[in-house]
Amino acid sequence: MDNRWLNFESIANARDLGGLKTLEGHTITSGLLLRSANLANASRGDMETLQREYRLSKIIDLRTATEREERPDASIPGVAVRHIPVFSEQLAGISHEKGTDASQLQKLIPKLDGLYRLMVTNESCRRSLGLAAACVMEHDFTSGSVLWHCTEGKDRCGLLTVILLSALCVDRQQIREDYLLTNEVNRPKAETYYKQVLAAGRPANEAEMVRDVFLARESYLDAAFSAIDEHYPDMDSFLLDGLYIPEGAIEKFRMSILH
Template sequence: MEPMLLNIHHGYNFRDLGGYPTTDGKRIQARRLIRSGSLDRLSQRDIDFLHQYGVRVDVDFRTQDERSAKPDRLPGSARYVFDPVFSEDKTQVSKSWAEEQKAFALDGQAGYHNMLRTYRDIVLSDAAQKAYRQFFDLVLANDKDALLFHCTAGKDRTGMGAVYLLSALGVDEATIRKDYLATNQYMAQAVAEVIAQAKQAGGNANMLQGMHDIWVVYPEYLDAALAAIHETYGSMQQYLSEALALSNRQLTTLRELYLE
């Protein structure tokens, strides 16, 4: 099935995970689990939409600097939870033009390799594991409403949050990969704008390639994360059990809460 895109006018990559099938013949309930990009640009109409959609918990995976620069706009009915995956934005999508120019102008592969390293950190760093464990605690405590989780672009920290969550709910690997890669479809306009701005500001070919590579997702990014999981823990289920400390009972509870 195709991802369920929400009708948000001033934000991107807002998707309901509802409808995805599991390997035991069930489906994720709609209006329960929402992944998205940042919420700082939302109009009042968008905020009202999220309220009507039932969003009552907003989990922010961004850093302190990111949220201070672009604080979330959300319904008054929604509880905000700051849950940073990193102490600094290693994806670099929130970096300034000057910072990105310095990092990428000399090497057209710098952005790509930065993302490969970042995905291993998302899997293996203590800070990221603690953040995703807190995320699961919030998901487990959400018995009837919609929970939204996001970072800046809604593709890396959010993307891996979705990978872990869909895996815990019993969604097959092909569907999880398709959901992960769907970001490129929903971010196409934003990526084009970023590249156009960089080009207008005088970015060279290396710079433009690096910018592109940190604003899209490649299969290799997810593969780097999955390789780190299998090398260190043996399997995704072992990762959920050991790194994120999810018990069999909690996995059962997740499926009782979110599947139909």
């Protein structure tokens, strides 16, 4: 999967879902479905690459209004932007992505498997994720690619990616492997915070908790899958009944993306 990494100067954790195989033997077309961390620090070169090489035509920002105000994305001419926050402002405080100061992280650290369960059981979160998924699915891909992101490109971005890949009938093992790729780019940052907490005289278990919020863990994804399996007979039911995605949108998406 390493060849799906997108090489940018200042945009982190960016990759293309193209090349992944479905259970029916189809392949996701490259250059159309992009995921990343936030675009606040996107360089001019990055923006030109998105426009020239990927014909980017839509961005879906999954962050709250407060997060967007604190770190606004770079503006890319000719690209439509949809703001679809997964969390309400009231729920945003449980996400580690709210801040990056190590001392604050210790106060905000949730049990992240609980956060993932929340995103698929909370009505507001599900409606937002469904809206974001439909926004991707109903896109006119002849006009170019779609990119979605949160802050780190891990949790909210990761779960939307799970939904989209599931709709395309990609098996859970490949979905899991894509999710865990985040660790290849986030591990140095995670280790930095781990060392900062230890240097502040805090116990090792606290340092490990801070480190882990920047990493993708299988247990987090398992928590989401378990919650889906507990409440819905299959993934299609979750997409249609849990996320309120129109059935026609899923079929259109498959026709547009797979070959």
